Amino acid sequence: MSEAVFKGVEIVGTSDQSFSHAIEVAVQRARQTLHNLSWFVVKEQRGGLQQGRLEYQVTLCVYFKLDKMENPMNAGDQAGEQV
Amino acid sequence: MSEAVFKGVEIVGTSDQSFSHAIEVAVQRARQTLHNLSWFVVKEQRGGLQQGRLEYQVTLCVYFKLDKMENPMNAGDQAGEQV
Amino acid sequence: MSEAVFKGVEIVGTSDQSFSHAIEVAVQRARQTLHNLSWFVVKEQRGGLQQGRLEYQVTLCVYFKLDKMENPMNAGDQAGEQV
Amino acid sequence: MSEAVFKGVEIVGTSDQSFSHAIEVAVQRARQTLHNLSWFVVKEQRGGLQQGRLEYQVTLCVYFKLDKMENPMNAGDQAGEQV
């Protein structure tokens, strides 16, 4: 019952506006191909300063729930995320 | 004179808006029962991603100055914070 | 709605049996005086080796949800946990 | 000969029983879609405490050996894991 398994994926979002916006950019992109997103952790906050502008870069680890595999032999047919 | 003693308390603030707002939420709650708040340190920034929304969670350590105890025997009667 | 605030408390559980049992001992003791326990994080695993025995010691940070204070003036009358 | 390359994947296993069981749950799930598993590292041990129960959560990094690609042009035809 409680034996859920999650996978973590490291992504870096960038934005000209703020660290908050960089997180939203990264999460929005992750939602396009990953389902069952559950939580994220901020790993690092850096930024670019070239040519007078300020670019915010946030490294996140995003976690999502893996589907239970009924029949591992047919892994390729499953719609959910795999390890 | 300079022999002040401070206590640190770990709190986690949450917000649907931003990490900044989550910090304000946590500090505002701490002010309701703690006096002489002095400074805070951000320990971790995470968040929830369930059901399509983005919840910001900030773990802070909030520090406040402890009152000098004139008479330790009457600790229970003192109005200020205790260790 | 989402503006919950949690407090973290550091406790160390000990056991002659295992680290798992030391965690249970610590959590069971925390439940006696803290309500709304939410999650914990293992901070350190050490142990004692004196006189031929093996004592397991686990340092945890246990987090619980703080009650919303309707009226900060009456903090002392509230049943829930305070900061 | 010795020029093997491995890939690391972060997974979180959960269990109502123990941290050891949570590791087994995570590894068992990884074996369903990953081959050539080699080693793992425990990154974090946390848990849930809601509603009176104790859920163990272990974050692992699981490493597996990548297949050598004879012909990178045909990557899609290869049976083994890819980066």
Added chain:
Amino acid sequence: MSEAVFKGVEIVGTSDQSFSHAIEVAVQRARQTLHNLSWFVVKEQRGGLQQGRLEYQVTLCVYFKLDKMENPMNAGDQAGEQV
């Protein structure tokens, strides 16, 4: 027998003399309201340099043994420290 539970509290001691004195100041203050103090860990050593003086600041985590609760219902009547 061995199932003791300890609680850790973070305090910051300050002194014009030395880090050693700042630790003594912090421990002495903790002894006024906490019983069964067992051990401490130095977490950080910093200091103030304003107006030509040197103030030593030490962040400690101080641990003390929690009393066993015979009857959790009467927690408020117990003399010892609570979680």
Added chain:
Amino acid sequence: MSEAVFKGVEIVGTSDQSFSHAIEVAVQRARQTLHNLSWFVVKEQRGGLQQGRLEYQVTLCVYFKLDKMENPMNAGDQAGEQV
């Protein structure tokens, strides 16, 4: 414009020659299936010492730029890397 998103992948390269060669081995392998590689970070340097030889092992995190998805519904048809 500036809202690029990158993904980080952890790989371990091994070599009988040197840590530098182990990095080259890992990067060369990553280039076979990943496009738009941008930067890497060295996470750990270890090695094997069995049977009198010295094997260098480097754990890297390799980052590459994710393609913008015009139409998330057709994710499977896209040539670039996905989260």
Added chain:
Amino acid sequence: MSEAVFKGVEIVGTSDQSFSHAIEVAVQRARQTLHNLSWFVVKEQRGGLQQGRLEYQVTLCVYFKLDKMENPMNAGDQAGEQV
């Protein structure tokens, strides 16, 4: 060609508004005397809580490219930054 050398300088920006503003304040001040700013890394986020206000303090490491020295003997005559 690729043998550039950068220098990192640690600065702390403060703001009454937000951590983002504190970063802007720090970067703006650095631009007044440093040229060729390239990137920054957030090292710590803390803040002041005295007298009921909330002051945001961000410790950054700011990196800028050092000029190539054609003639080290004349270091004092060079316009660019020095180590």
Added chain:
Amino acid sequence: MSEAVFKGVEIVGTSDQSFSHAIEVAVQRARQTLHNLSWFVVKEQRGGLQQGRLEYQVTLCVYFKLDKMENPMNAGDQAGEQV
């Protein structure tokens, strides 16, 4: 009186059963040649996954009390542990 000196030794225990058993294996081996064992700290938990099995590996630092040396010249004749 209180001027005891301890030495720490790093050992790695392995087991097919559990991390707890791996710790027992390591401590049992240490007891064969070291006396006055006092405490241990868990440094890392990893494991092997080759050939379908799960091997638990725990890195410990084990500490033991050093004997007082009455006559350093005769170090070789002393029965207790040396630095």
Added chain:
Amino acid sequence: MSEAVFKGVEIVGTSDQSFSHAIEVAVQRARQTLHNLSWFVVKEQRGGLQQGRLEYQVTLCVYFKLDKMENPMNAGDQAGEQV
């Protein structure tokens, strides 16, 4: 008002007497050329043991307040510290 900017400088003080004295030696030297010193953080404590003596070495990060630049064009004429 609150938009102050500070700079951190890493220095290592040494002493034959104690770590406390090594800190004083480092701070005293920093005061000779830096103004508006505000605070310091101890980063590392090491020491030399050669030829039978004990030398204490403390690595500090010392922070001082940067002057506001009214006219960045005349940076060279300003008396205060620069980034």
Added chain:
Amino acid sequence: MSEAVFKGVEIVGTSDQSFSHAIEVAVQRARQTLHNLSWFVVKEQRGGLQQGRLEYQVTLCVYFKLDKMENPMNAGDQAGEQV
């Protein structure tokens, strides 16, 4: 006698060849303007992977001995490095 004071400066060297070369590049540049260089510490090893090449980047902290100031009033006249 033993009361020397050192200053640490963070620099990043880059090279197309190897991390070792990147260190040499950084140290060589530091020698052009800093005297009495004493030791360095490797803080981070990263690299660029754009356009099919591999650029090595090493972040070092380089330490050099500060001159004793006989007369702090004349700091500007001294040939050696200042804080």
Added chain:
Amino acid sequence: MSEAVFKGVEIVGTSDQSFSHAIEVAVQRARQTLHNLSWFVVKEQRGGLQQGRLEYQVTLCVYFKLDKMENPMNAGDQAGEQV
């Protein structure tokens, strides 16, 4: 069978040539008195810069397999390494 125990020893190798050579120097020296060397981990990379030269210093932790003791009473007669 799988209950092997390893011991870790910290050594620092130095070289005028490179970090790689410093590792080889350290491992070669360890092989002279330790048997069953299994693996190593790089802990720190530093170096000396005095008198215009560059000395590479690598701190390693080297691990070797401990012999099984059939008869602990005769520990002194065993040929293999002891804890």
Added chain:
Amino acid sequence: MSEAVFKGVEIVGTSDQSFSHAIEVAVQRARQTLHNLSWFVVKEQRGGLQQGRLEYQVTLCVYFKLDKMENPMNAGDQAGEQV
């Protein structure tokens, strides 16, 4: 010439007086059996608080130079320290 090898040993010194004294106690004990001591690093500062007293405990890593082995076959006959 420069190919020296050092070994690091972890020791814990205790004292009723101060951390400085605990370091001296530990170093003095190490000198009784180890030769060519070179440097030490402070790893942790903790202490005991039982029965109203304050015991200082410092964990050090002490490094000493290993002798060059001319003839590894006669390791047992050498007077200097071995790995």
